[in-house]
Amino acid sequence: MPGSTVLMPFVDKLATHTALxxxxxxxxxxxxxxxxxxxxxxxxxxxxxxxxHCAIMLSGYACRHKIxxxxxxxxxxxxxxxxxxxxxxxxxxxMDHSIQALTDVQTALVPAEAVRELxxxxxxxxxxxxxxxxxxxxxxxxxxxxxxxxxxxxRIAHLLCELAIRQEGAGLGTRDLLFLPLTxxxxxxxxxxxxxxxNRVLKTLASEALLVRERxxxxxxxxxxxxxxAQFTPDYLHPVQNTV
Amino acid sequence: MPGSTVLMPFVDKLATHTALxxxxxxxxxxxxxxxxxxxxxxxxxxxxxxxxHCAIMLSGYACRHKIxxxxxxxxxxxxxxxxxxxxxxxxxxxMDHSIQALTDVQTALVPAEAVRELxxxxxxxxxxxxxxxxxxxxxxxxxxxxxxxxxxxxRIAHLLCELAIRQEGAGLGTRDLLFLPLTxxxxxxxxxxxxxxxNRVLKTLASEALLVRERxxxxxxxxxxxxxxAQFTPDYLHPVQNTV
DNA sequence: CGTAAAATTGACTGACTTCAAATTCGGTGG
DNA sequence: CCACCGAATTTGAAGTCAGTCAATTTTACG
Numbered sequence: 183m184p185g186s187t188v189l190m191p192f193v194d195k196l197a198t199h200t201a202l203x204x205x206x207x208x209x210x211x212x213x214x215x216x217x218x219x220x221x222x223x224x225x226x227x228x229x230x231x232x233x234x235h236c237a238i239m240l241s242g243y244a245c246r247h248k249i250x251x252x253x254x255x256x257x258x259x260x261x262x263x264x265x266x267x268x269x270x271x272x273x274x275x276x277m278d279h280s281i282q283a284l285t286d287v288q289t290a291l292v293p294a295e296a297v298r299e300l301x302x303x304x305x306x307x308x309x310x311x312x313x314x315x316x317x318x319x320x321x322x323x324x325x326x327x328x329x330x331x332x333x334x335x336x337r338i339a340h341l342l343c344e345l346a347i348r349q350e351g352a353g354l355g356t357r358d359l360l361f362l363p364l365t366x367x368x369x370x371x372x373x374x375x376x377x378x379x380x381n382r383v384l385k386t387l388a389s390e391a392l393l394v395r396e397r398x399x400x401x402x403x404x405x406x407x408x409x410x411x412a413q414f415t416p417d418y419l420h421p422v423q424n425t426v
Numbered sequence: 427m428p429g430s431t432v433l434m435p436f437v438d439k440l441a442t443h444t445a446l447x448x449x450x451x452x453x454x455x456x457x458x459x460x461x462x463x464x465x466x467x468x469x470x471x472x473x474x475x476x477x478x479h480c481a482i483m484l485s486g487y488a489c490r491h492k493i494x495x496x497x498x499x500x501x502x503x504x505x506x507x508x509x510x511x512x513x514x515x516x517x518x519x520x521m522d523h524s525i526q527a528l529t530d531v532q533t534a535l536v537p538a539e540a541v542r543e544l545x546x547x548x549x550x551x552x553x554x555x556x557x558x559x560x561x562x563x564x565x566x567x568x569x570x571x572x573x574x575x576x577x578x579x580x581r582i583a584h585l586l587c588e589l590a591i592r593q594e595g596a597g598l599g600t601r602d603l604l605f606l607p608l609t610x611x612x613x614x615x616x617x618x619x620x621x622x623x624x625n626r627v628l629k630t631l632a633s634e635a636l637l638v639r640e641r642x643x644x645x646x647x648x649x650x651x652x653x654x655x656a657q658f659t660p661d662y663l664h665p666v667q668n669t670v
Numbered sequence: 671c672g673t674a675a676a677a678t679t680g681a682c683t684g685a686c687t688t689c690a691a692a693t694t695c696g697g698t699g700g
Numbered sequence: 701c702c703a704c705c706g707a708a709t710t711t712g713a714a715g716t717c718a719g720t721c722a723a724t725t726t727t728a729c730g
Contacts, residue, residue: 246567248568248571250571250576251657256575258571270556275664278564278567278568278662278664279567315559315563316514318563319559319563319566320518320522322566322567323502323522323523325570326500326502326566326569326570326573327494329570329573329574329618330500330617330618331494331498331499331500331618332494374573374575413494413495417520417522420518420519
């Protein structure tokens with residue numbers, strides 16, 4: 183019987199794509215960890231760091247990004263509740279990008295060594311973590327496609343679809359109503375567009391009734407219409423099959 | 427003493443970032459495998475496949491790509507000698523993209539099961555394969571940056587730098603002379619640009635003496651000038667430290 | 671030598687950027 | 701409750717990088 187359920191979001195996420203026994207779940211919950219808060223804007227890891235811990239998102243929004251010589255920024259991923267960040271820490275020499283809190287954030291820090299030991303002695307958990315890593319990689323590939331080949335309208339719509347599906351998968355609501363605490367500048371940095379153009383495209387999407395903007399959240403009146411505009415197919419997220 | 431040295435390029439690549447004993451190396455060389463040739467343009471894996479093998483590049487150029495609804499294409503990665511493709515096969519349900527031979531190619535097909543068993547019983551090899559996976563992931567992130575935030579000139583130059591460094595790392599020559607059997611259309615699909623614009627930028631780069639085009643290869647008269655134009659820093663490839 | 675693929679060129683177009691300013695929003699202190 | 705302030709959003713005008721379309725030329729190779 184584990185002493186804490188702090189890591190439950192992580193367990194839930196791992197169990198999404200593969201079966202975990204109660205024993206496996208308990209083993210994960212028993213990982214040594216400390217809960218750390220970060221205020222919006224603060225860094226969780228910085229480029230060049232060699233962190234000895236991996237971080238598990240408990241609440242809030244975080245992103246990975248790189249900043250270029252000219253000061254422009256590219257966001258590489260968003261992370262929400264349940265996401266394990268850098269499970270593989272300390273295998274590589276250093277972080278080649280930064281991770282930053284976008285809202286106030288709670289993370290659990292787990293010694294990388296403990297994660298690796300657990301994975302080494304438990305094949306089911308190892309497999310589950312592998313699968314999460316592969317999905318992260320798949321998401322990265324879709325981002326290359328998004329930024330490389332889709333026009334601004336599809337690109338933004340696609341990002342919103344992804345976030346909505348992932349939030350739903352994390353048990354944070356339904357896909358029709360996306361909690362979105364990001365500024366338009368952050369959306370621009372994720373999509374490779376300018377802040378001004380993001381603003382215009384959002385207005386267009388709203389005028390087309392593809393989305394309704396409310397404070398810190400976005401409502402999608404017609405999910406099918408949105409996914410069509412986005413050319414979004416959720417395959418790359420390897421979602422759990424709907425039973426309906 | 428292994429019966430075959432076919433997989434040696436793979437061993438060499440794995441050994442780049444971590445120490446492998448002679449016993450480890452032999453264990454890899456003894457993996458069951460069959461050598462398969464593919465003519466230029468043929469597919470190695472297709473989107474939707476669930477291959478039971480992973481493929482190790484022995485010679486030639488291959489790429490990963492996705493094709494969008496409107497027929498446009500985004501190349502996600504290039505693969506050369508020594509690259510292990512989808513070591514993790516059969517963990518996910520299906521391929522969410524395709525792998526295609528760009529030149530005549532030789533690959534070794536290894537049953538995914540054999541790879542996983544070897545990794546499970548040999549921590550050093552497991553670690554080495556993990557590291558390669560992490561570097562692949564790091565390359566993907568840099569591609570997001572490249573396509574998202576760099577202008578056409580830097581973008582193309584950056585891709586050329588990456589290919590040159592990787593080819594050098596695979597023991598296929600020096601960074602000053604890149605063997606490049608890609609068409610300009612393939613460069614366009616990798617950089618998210620149009621064929622016509624790739625052509626113009628290549629001409630510009632040549633006129634600036636940043637590169638000299640020769641048949642199926644490109645010479646870089648000044649590596650420092652090229653990397654500066656590309657804003658290229660090789661960190662993300664996690665190259666072996668130069669001893670000079 | 672013939673043919674198809676690849677590369678090249680020119681003219682034109684347009685999606686997105688940049689710059690600059692105005693407006694709204696959200697929180698804070700009086 | 702209201703005034704204030706910085707952040708975020710919105711808007712307009714002008715410019716440009718890169719795309720598209722449509723040839724033409726060159727190259728590769730049988």
